[in-house]
Amino acid sequence: MLSTVLPVRSAIRSAASKGGELDFSKLAGSELRHAQDGWHAIVPLGGAKHRLWLRELPPGGSLVAVDLPLDRNFDIRLQAARRFWLALEQRAIGPPPLSLSIQARHRHILALRAVDGWLEGSSYRKIAQGLFGMHRVPDRGWKTHDLRSRTIRLVQMGLRLVRGSYCTLLRRNGKDDAS
Numbered sequence: 001m002l003s004t005v006l007p008v009r010s011a012i013r014s015a016a017s018k019g020g021e022l023d024f025s026k027l028a029g030s031e032l033r034h035a036q037d038g039w040h041a042i043v044p045l046g047g048a049k050h051r052l053w054l055r056e057l058p059p060g061g062s063l064v065a066v067d068l069p070l071d072r073n074f075d076i077r078l079q080a081a082r083r084f085w086l087a088l089e090q091r092a093i094g095p096p097p098l099s100l101s102i103q104a105r106h107r108h109i110l111a112l113r114a115v116d117g118w119l120e121g122s123s124y125r126k127i128a129q130g131l132f133g134m135h136r137v138p139d140r141g142w143k144t145h146d147l148r149s150r151t152i153r154l155v156q157m158g159l160r161l162v163r164g165s166y167c168t169l170l171r172r173n174g175k176d177d178a179s
Helices: 074-088 102-118 125-131 147-161 165-171
Strands: 005-010 031-035 039-046 048-054 062-066
Touching: 005 074, 039 074, 048 074, 048 147, 102 125, 102 147, 125 147
Parallel strands: 005 048
Antiparallel strands: 005 062, 031 039, 039 048
């Protein structure tokens, strides 16, 4: 599952602030480790695993704030921050914003399998037989068969994924950018 890391820090508590408190020592199932750049945490809340980065570990029960840099990943971090806040508030967080549909996952799997076959030197016919079964690939009329066109498109998609367009999965705008 794709996810983003949220930079988190201690916040100054105002008289009006309530909630947003986090105590790493009391979070069951959380993982916390110290590294050269600070603390890294995986916090299971609300049915999801939230990945956090902290320069310093806040005292137990302190109010936390999420830093959202205005960079190209702002929208992704904003969605992750909202899901984290909803989980802290013990509210429903909804589906992950970067999750792919079952059909899109299946298409990506087929594309990667197709490009594996193509990189090994297999013909489009052999790739189609491996992906869709020997019984679906005709003996005659292969050049104009829809499975040939579909196999070629899957190989092309797989090549785009291998060449780095898989990174676009991290910056989806509501549709499948990699296909």
